[in-house]
Amino acid sequence: MRTRPRCCFGGMAGEYHFARLMIRLQHVTMRYRGGAEALSEVSLSVEPGEFTYLTGPSGAGKTTLIKLLAAIERPTRGQVFVLGRNVGRLGRRAVCRHRRNIGIVFQNNLLLEDRSAFENVALPLHISGLGPREVRRRTEAALDSVGLLRSARKSPRLLSQGEQQRLGIARAVVNRPELLIADEPTGNLDPDLSREVMRLFHRMAGYGVTALVATHDPGLIEVLPGRRISLADGQIHSDTAPS
Amino acid sequence: MKLLRFIRRHADCCYAEFTRIVRQPLGSLMTMSAIGLALALPAGLSAALSNAEGLAAAWGEARSFSIYLKGGTGVAVAEQLAADLERNPAVGAVRRISPAEALAIMEGRSEFAGALETMADNPLPWTLVVTPAPAAADTEFLVLKTTLATLDEVDEVLADTEWLQRLGALLTLAGQALLLVLFMVLVALVVIIGNTIRLEVQKQDGALEVLALLGASRGYMRRPFLYQGFWYGLGGGLVALGLVRLGIWGLGGSFSELMALYDSERVLSGAGWRQDLLILGLGVLTGWLGAWRAVAGQMRRIG
Numbered sequence: 001m002r003t004r005p006r007c008c009f010g011g012m013a014g015e016y017h018f019a020r021l022m023i024r025l026q027h028v029t030m031r032y033r034g035g036a037e038a039l040s041e042v043s044l045s046v047e048p049g050e051f052t053y054l055t056g057p058s059g060a061g062k063t064t065l066i067k068l069l070a071a072i073e074r075p076t077r078g079q080v081f082v083l084g085r086n087v088g089r090l091g092r093r094a095v096c097r098h099r100r101n102i103g104i105v106f107q108n109n110l111l112l113e114d115r116s117a118f119e120n121v122a123l124p125l126h127i128s129g130l131g132p133r134e135v136r137r138r139t140e141a142a143l144d145s146v147g148l149l150r151s152a153r154k155s156p157r158l159l160s161q162g163e164q165q166r167l168g169i170a171r172a173v174v175n176r177p178e179l180l181i182a183d184e185p186t187g188n189l190d191p192d193l194s195r196e197v198m199r200l201f202h203r204m205a206g207y208g209v210t211a212l213v214a215t216h217d218p219g220l221i222e223v224l225p226g227r228r229i230s231l232a233d234g235q236i237h238s239d240t241a242p243s
Numbered sequence: 244m245k246l247l248r249f250i251r252r253h254a255d256c257c258y259a260e261f262t263r264i265v266r267q268p269l270g271s272l273m274t275m276s277a278i279g280l281a282l283a284l285p286a287g288l289s290a291a292l293s294n295a296e297g298l299a300a301a302w303g304e305a306r307s308f309s310i311y312l313k314g315g316t317g318v319a320v321a322e323q324l325a326a327d328l329e330r331n332p333a334v335g336a337v338r339r340i341s342p343a344e345a346l347a348i349m350e351g352r353s354e355f356a357g358a359l360e361t362m363a364d365n366p367l368p369w370t371l372v373v374t375p376a377p378a379a380a381d382t383e384f385l386v387l388k389t390t391l392a393t394l395d396e397v398d399e400v401l402a403d404t405e406w407l408q409r410l411g412a413l414l415t416l417a418g419q420a421l422l423l424v425l426f427m428v429l430v431a432l433v434v435i436i437g438n439t440i441r442l443e444v445q446k447q448d449g450a451l452e453v454l455a456l457l458g459a460s461r462g463y464m465r466r467p468f469l470y471q472g473f474w475y476g477l478g479g480g481l482v483a484l485g486l487v488r489l490g491i492w493g494l495g496g497s498f499s500e501l502m503a504l505y506d507s508e509r510v511l512s513g514a515g516w517r518q519d520l521l522i523l524g525l526g527v528l529t530g531w532l533g534a535w536r537a538v539a540g541q542m543r544r545i546g
Contacts, residue, residue, distance in 0.1 A: 070456070092461075099458030110453045127459045129248060171457075 021081070022048045022179055022210040023069060028078035030064050030234075038064035040234040041078070046212060046227075048178070051205045051242075053221050054214040056231035062214040065231070066183045069212070070104050071095045083178060100128055103172030103209075105182035109164045111156040117143065117167055118152040124175040142174040143167075146200060162193035166200060173204055180204060182213045186220060194220050202226075253466070260470035264478075274439050274475050278526060279482020281432050285425040286487045286522045290513050292417055294498075298509065299410050308388060308402030312369040316396050321369040324396065328371065333379040333387050340370040368398060429529050436475055436533025440468050444541050455545045465542065468534045476530020480523035487513060 023046035030039040039061045046052050054062050067073040068080045071087045080087050083101060090098055103124075111120050122139040130138070143149040146166040148159075156164055165185055172180055182201065186194035198213070198220060205211045215221060221228070230237040264271045312321055318341070325337045340348075345367040375384045392400045444451070454464050491511050498511040513519065 072456070096458045096460045099456065101458075104456060106456075110449075110456065112450050112453060114450075123454070124457050127454065127457055127463055129252065131248060131251075 020048065020084075022046045022050070022083065023212065024079075024081040025065075025068075026079045026081075028068065028075045028080055030061070030068065030073065031076045037234050039068075039075075042231075042234070042236055043078075044229060044236060044239065046210060048210055049205075049208055050210055051202065051226040052212045053224075053226050053228045054212060054231065055218050055221070055228055056216065056237070058216055060216075060231040061234040062216070062231055063183055064234075066104075066181055066212075066214055069179075069181055070102065071098050100124065100175060101177060101179075103175065103177035103180040105165075105168050105172045105180070105185045107184035107187040109156070109168040111164060111167060111171075113155060113157050116153050116155060117148060117159065120156060120167060121171045121174050124171060128175060138174055138176075142170040145173070145203075146170040161189055162196060165189060165193070165197050169197070169200055169204070173209065178210060180209045180211045182211070184214055184216065186215060186217065191220070198224055256466050257470045257473070260467055261474055264471065264474050271475070271478070274436075275478035275482050277435055278432055278475060278479025278530070279486060281428050281435070282479055282483035282522055282526055283486040283490075285421060285428050286483045286518070287490055288417075288421050288424060289518055290487055290491065292414065292421060293513075293515065293518070294511055295410075295417075296414055297512075299407065299414060307372055307374040308400060310371040310373060310391055310397055311399045311401065312371070312396050313398045314366070314368050316369050318369070320396050321371065324394070325371055328373060331387065333376055333383045334373055335376040335379070336374045338372040338374075340372065342367045342369060345370060425525075429525060432476075432479070432526075432529040433533045433536060436472055436530050437536040438533075439475065439537075440472055440534045441537040441540075443471065444468060444537050448541070451541060451545055461542050464545075465535070465538045468538045469531055472530035472532075472534025472537075473527055474530070476526040476528065476533075477523060478526075479530065480526025483522055483526065484519055 023044070025042050025044050028039055028042045029037060031037045042061070042065070054065060056062055064073065068075055069082055069087070071090055074088045082098065085094075085098065087095075087098055112123075115123075118139055121142050122135050125135040125138055140149060140152070143152055146169055148163060148166055148170065151159060151163065156167060159167060165188075168185070169182075172182070180201070185201070186197050189197060194217070201211055201213055202224065213226075225242050227239070227241055229239045310324075312324070321339065321341075325339050328334050328337045342365050346365050349367070373387075388400050388402060391397055451464050491513055495511045499509075502509045
């Protein structure tokens with residue numbers, strides 16, 4: 001394993017490189033109101049097409065970092081760039097557009113139980129205003145890619161936990177995002193299902209999607225390829241390139 | 244293309260909310276009934292006012308007045324004055340009642356019979372009953388009345404139109420009160436519909452948060468609730484119109500009987516299609532505003 005340089009460019013060439021980066025955090029500090037610092041002076045960058053694991057124990061700052069990338073929170077200090085945009089400064093409408101351009105997988109799925117699997121996956125497409133034919137085509141393709149096309153009409157309630165998580169992944173990728181971020185996607189799953197979900201992420205990354213997956217379980221990703229950024233107490237503890 | 248897609252999205256959402264309301268018939272009907280009952284109050288008052296105004300206008304056409312000449316005035320003077328009046332363009336007709344005719348009329352009334360028998364002479368004067376021309380303006384007719392009252396041979400000019408003026412003033416006041424009632428009802432409706440939809444919004448709280456995380460705009464999240472408000476308001480408006488129609492049908496018979504006593508064939512009617520449209524429009528507007536109010540707080544919370 002080798003440790004990656006945190007930041008290495010300067011001048012015009014550096015600016016050009018930064019604009020092409022998928023994710024760039026510059027001296028980001030995040031302090032919740034009345035709480036301790038969740039992130040402290042964190043700087044990192046992720047290249048397009050890179051598969052990155054964000055690891056660390058509970059309270060290390062993984063979820064906060066994911067929230068900053070999804071513009072759910074704004075940094076107290078520093079700058080967060082995603083797809084070349086400073087997401088900490090986005091207006092309300094721009095935040096909506098930003099979230100439509102990235103795919104997010106949540107630990108507890110956040111599936112709507114009063115809608116079918118198909119309707120859940122089709123949600124981002126409806127939000128983006130796509131026509132019904134395109135919605136149908138892309139949704140079926142996404143469901144097929146996670147092996148759930150046959151369960152399209154089922155309610156998420158009737159699906160197993162592993163299937164629910166796969167449904168969450170299908171929903172995250174249905175809009176063909178350039179960036180896929182996941183916050184503890186295997187948190188509620190047994191080891192076998194967790195490995196299955198992680199393999200699914202790798203398959204998605206195979207289509208050129210940049211992926212950032214947060215997990216507290218280093219054992220799960222031990223044998224899987226990908227860059228590993230380890231957080232501890234709100235700071236980057238280690239950053240290792242794929243072996 | 245973009246516009247077509249926009250229209251399609253709204254039409255889909257509108258239809259989806261309609262089917263959602265239809266799937267919960269009891270709850271929806273109760274909400275619509277509450278809105279309908281509230282809207283029926285100003286709608287019914289408006290119909291009543293419209294009928295009263297029509298009645299007042301019809302009565303106003305009969306604004307005749309009586310000129311009582313001084314006692315002892317001869318037939319020649321009375322005929323001359325009547326002829327002069329008939330030449331006036333503001334006057335439609337002049338009816339001459341001689342003292343003898345007046346006495347005969349009085350004697351025909353049992354309450355005066357005893358009193359008239361005690362009198363040696365006929366105390367009744369010449370009377371001219373003047374009916375205005377249909378096109379005569381109120382002011383023109385008032386000037387004529389005032390002028391007549393100053394003539395030497397005229398004892399008194401009596402017109403029984405003051406009550407009509409009072410009725411007109413009362414109807415104006417009722418119209419203003421109606422606006423006030425309407426305003427209060429609309430505010431109440433915004434609160435009623437807002438509360439109903441707020442419960443729905445609270446039920447959908449988790450879904451709204453998910454939608455926000457997936458990049459849904461506030462407009463997208465608000466849209467179904469606004470259409471829900473639209474349907475509740477429209478349904479409430481229809482209930483209100485139905486109630487008013489029912490009221491008119493129920494009271495129509497009694498009203499016609501009352502009118503028959505006044506030799507009138509007037510029938511009770513609704514306030515007209517414009518008012519009907521207004522009621523429906525107000526229902527929709529209050530439904531929409533109530534929904535907006537209910538969702539606004541939630542939108543702020545989600546951020």
